Amino acid sequence: MFSRRLLFVGAGLSVVASRFACVDGKAVAAQNFPVSHSDAEWRRILTTDQYSVLRKEGTEYPFTSPLLNERRKGNFACAGCGQDAFSSTTKFESGTGWPSFWAPIEGAVSTTQDSSMGMVRTEVHCSRCGGHLGHVFDDGPRPTGLRYCMNGVALIFHPASA
Numbered sequence: 773m774f775s776r777r778l779l780f781v782g783a784g785l786s787v788v789a790s791r792f793a794c795v796d797g798k799a800v801a802a803q804n805f806p807v808s809h810s811d812a813e814w815r816r817i818l819t820t821d822q823y824s825v826l827r828k829e830g831t832e833y834p835f836t837s838p839l840l841n842e843r844r845k846g847n848f849a850c851a852g853c854g855q856d857a858f859s860s861t862t863k864f865e866s867g868t869g870w871p872s873f874w875a876p877i878e879g880a881v882s883t884t885q886d887s888s889m890g891m892v893r894t895e896v897h898c899s900r901c902g903g904h905l906g907h908v909f910d911d912g913p914r915p916t917g918l919r920y921c922m923n924g925v926a927l928i929f930h931p932a933s934a
């Protein structure tokens with residue numbers, strides 16, 4: 773009798789847990805992306821810092837990325853799979869300490885609602901490997917009014933061949 777009731781409570785909790793998983797960004801990890809690796813493979817492929825941001829949605833310390841001062845023409849690609857994510861033509865100086873863009877390359881990123889850290893933010897990840905890149909806010913410059921606040925460690929810059 774008692775154990776049956778526990779079983780019922782347990783089933784109810786797992787429903788709540790899976791529903792919660794859908795809204796806090798964990799669903800991203802469960803989706804199928806064109807490029808996917810096991811957690812162990814990602815750990816091997818990526819540096820510790822890249823893994824922390826791309827796979828665990830960590831955030832790099834502000835003003836630490838060499839890409840902040842990258843002013844050449846070219847594309848910023850996802851460090852997880854190499855897909856071009858942002859063009860230098862949309863990069864701007866936000867003063868936040870993170871590389872910032874007002875638009876991604878079309879189709880390169882997807883977003884989910886992220887309610888961690890006690891606030892609701894829009895999480896940005898690579899559409900090809902699901903790697904977490906940063907967040908997008910609506911206080912950016914024209915023409916989009918958006919600010920894609922990216923972790924430099926999640927991006928690799930490829931200068932345009934002149």
Ligand SMILES: [Zn+2]
Nearest residue numbers: 850853898901
């Ligand atoms: Zn990627």
